[in-house]
Amino acid sequence: MTVATATIPRDPRTQRLLEAPILPLLVRMALPNVLIMLAQASTGLIETFWVSKLGTDALAGMALVFPVVMLMTMISAGAVGGAISSSVARALGAGRRDQADALVIHAVVINLAISLVFSAVFLICGRPIYTALGGSGGELDAAVTYSNVVFAGAVFTWMMNGLASVIRGAGNMVIPALVSVLGVVFLVPVSPVLIFGYGPIPAMGIAGGGLALVLFYAIGTAVLAFYIVSGRNPARFRWQPLQWPLLAGILRIGALSSVQSVLSNVIIAGATAIIALRLGVAAVAGFGTGVRLEYLLIPVVFGIGAPMVALVATNAAAGRQDRARQIALTGAVLAFGVTEAVGLIAALFPAAWLTLFSAEAQMIDTGQAYLQIVGPFYGFFGLGLVLYFAAQGQQRLTMPLVAVLIRVVIALGGGWLALVWTGDIRALYGALALGLVAYGVTMLTAVLRR
Numbered sequence: 330m331t332v333a334t335a336t337i338p339r340d341p342r343t344q345r346l347l348e349a350p351i352l353p354l355l356v357r358m359a360l361p362n363v364l365i366m367l368a369q370a371s372t373g374l375i376e377t378f379w380v381s382k383l384g385t386d387a388l389a390g391m392a393l394v395f396p397v398v399m400l401m402t403m404i405s406a407g408a409v410g411g412a413i414s415s416s417v418a419r420a421l422g423a424g425r426r427d428q429a430d431a432l433v434i435h436a437v438v439i440n441l442a443i444s445l446v447f448s449a450v451f452l453i454c455g456r457p458i459y460t461a462l463g464g465s466g467g468e469l470d471a472a473v474t475y476s477n478v479v480f481a482g483a484v485f486t487w488m489m490n491g492l493a494s495v496i497r498g499a500g501n502m503v504i505p506a507l508v509s510v511l512g513v514v515f516l517v518p519v520s521p522v523l524i525f526g527y528g529p530i531p532a533m534g535i536a537g538g539g540l541a542l543v544l545f546y547a548i549g550t551a552v553l554a555f556y557i558v559s560g561r562n563p564a565r566f567r568w569q570p571l572q573w574p575l576l577a578g579i580l581r582i583g584a585l586s587s588v589q590s591v592l593s594n595v596i597i598a599g600a601t602a603i604i605a606l607r608l609g610v611a612a613v614a615g616f617g618t619g620v621r622l623e624y625l626l627i628p629v630v631f632g633i634g635a636p637m638v639a640l641v642a643t644n645a646a647a648g649r650q651d652r653a654r655q656i657a658l659t660g661a662v663l664a665f666g667v668t669e670a671v672g673l674i675a676a677l678f679p680a681a682w683l684t685l686f687s688a689e690a691q692m693i694d695t696g697q698a699y700l701q702i703v704g705p706f707y708g709f710f711g712l713g714l715v716l717y718f719a720a721q722g723q724q725r726l727t728m729p730l731v732a733v734l735i736r737v738v739i740a741l742g743g744g745w746l747a748l749v750w751t752g753d754i755r756a757l758y759g760a761l762a763l764g765l766v767a768y769g770v771t772m773l774t775a776v777l778r779r
């Protein structure tokens with residue numbers, strides 16, 4: 330069966346993406362999306378805050394698992410999710426409503442299949458993976474316990490992010506934002522209750538934190554599915570046979586985007602392993618707590634980047650390439666400004682962030698050095714990452730892969746050599762900062778040349 334190509338009048342929301350002034354439109358779309366991503370990132374921070382009360386081993390265990398959970402989130406929401414949003418937006422931008430409808434069921438099938446692979450890998454191989462990342466003793470046991478619960482419910486993470494991507498592809502950022510914000514409100518009381526117990530509910534320790542996260546995604550999946558099934562979304566859920574061109578389109582862009590996400594997380598996981606091998610558990614906890622702020626920037630940039638996927642894809646499909654490029658550069662300026670401001674504040678007041686999670690002296694020292702050295706360069710991270718989302722909308726991902734490979738070589742290769750030669754963790758942090766600069770400059774250069 331061939332892909333449906335019938336063209337019908339565009340939905341008013343799609344027409345707005347093609348005609349409204351760029352900066353006000355991007356800001357209006359980005360604000361609720363930044364809210365949704367901050368809400369999702371807050372789920373990890375809420376978990377970290379409560380788990381830190383269980384001791385250093387539990388905190389270090391979460392530091393081992395956190396890059397892996399963020400990898401899954403980045404792939405499901407940013408890589409595969411971006412491919413879904415881009416495909417839906419391009420179909421709607423070209424006026425192919427039937428194809429947009431078909432993409433919904435294809436997105437569900439793809440996310441279900443990938444979630445089962447993630448669950449199998451980390452339920453079966455979790456302990457060897459976290460051992461390879463430098464885990465041992467109590468921190469390793471805590472990591473495996475938390476990981477098993479989270480990945481047992483990974484299907485809900487994938488389904489919620491996949492359905493949210495369908496809705497965002499139609500230009501609606503508000504509904505996914507509301508679902509995530511209400512989910513955080515749910516987690517605030519539920520997480521400590523499951524971790525420490527209350528009344529008839531037994532204390533589950535670190536496993537309770539994982540269970541609260543799974544419940545958050547399960548409820549969010551149900552709400553977003555209801556919204557699409559109800560017919561309120563321009564791309565509607567309709568049962569129909571799967572079409573290989575639609576599956577291949579999502580998988581191709583999703584696979585290339587996933588490499589970007591994997592390599593970004595390899596940098597953090599690799600740095601964590603290097604620190605664990607040479608400096609011990611307290612240093613891991615400090616670096617892991619400090620780098621969480623960098624992870625928090627990912628959802629902030631995603632908040633700007635996700636609407637850029639829809640905007641760039643819609644305009645490109647409608648033949649408006651000049652407008653698509655202008656959207657990319659406008660988003661780049663916004664992302665750089667926001668992330669650079671966060672980095673500078675963190676560098677000036679690192680203790681304000683670190684003491685939220687622990688008062689252990691070595692943890693504070695290690696985390697403070699990271700924020701003071703790397704924080705001032707966060708703007709380049711935001712710049713490169715938001716232009717990666719613009720590349721998703723254009724479905725051209727070669728340069729983002731080149732840029733992130735350059736960052737890997739500088740951050741991990743250079744960082745390892747610097748630490749070996751100097752024995753000073755600040756040298757490793759310097760390499761991480763230089764990697765961010767190279768990443769952002771490479772992406773901006775590619776856009777300006779094109």
